[in-house]
Amino acid sequence: MEMLWTWLLSIFFIxxxxxxxxxxxxxxxxxxxxxxxxYDSSxxxxxxVLPEFIVQGVFCVILFITRHWFMLPLALPHLYYNVNSYMKGQHLADVTEIYNLLSWEKKQRIFKIAYLFILAILSLFGLFWSIGDE
Known part of the structure; x- marks a missing residue:
């Protein structure tokens, strides 16, 4: 039963x-x-940005604690990218440079959405698999 709750929590985080x-x-x-x-957009x-980073970190910690060894390596690249951009100071949108980086920022977000959508599909598959096991 704990696998079912873990998958539901995983889907909630995603x-x-x-x-x-x-x-x-x-x-x-x-x-x-x-x-x-x-200014308003930035x-x-x-x-x-910070809530996104926190949710992604908590999501990876929960996957580690519950020993989901298949989903954890799939979620870690997003966490690594977030930590790397935070350490370099590139995680916030700059008001003066946002027009110059607009297409790059949009592509970045679209890639993140596609990546998270794939994780959501895999989590749904895991949820249905654990329901079938119950």
Whole structure:
């Protein structure tokens, strides 16, 4: 039964990450379409970056504690990228450079969404597999 709860918790964390990254992408698209200014877009994105990093870290810790050795290596590259960008100081959107980096930032978020979507599908598969075992 604990496997079922672990998979449900995993899906919850992945959906939370999808919502956070999707919100960041929406802010970038609004900036591109000139619906909001660069200061508002940067401040909205920067408010969601740290919660995204924390949720990803907690997600990897839970996978490690529950010994999901298949999902943990799949989730670690995202955590490594987040930690690496935080250590280099590149995790926040800069108000003055956001227009120059807009296409790169959008591609980054789209790649994250695709990656998290694959993790969500694998988690759903694991959830259905554990339901079948019960």
């Amino acid at each position: 959906l939370t990450l999808l919502c956070l990254v999707g919100y960041q992408l929406m802010c970038l698209m609004d900036l591109e379409d000139d619906y909001i200014n660069s 401040s909205r994105i920067n408010r969601t």
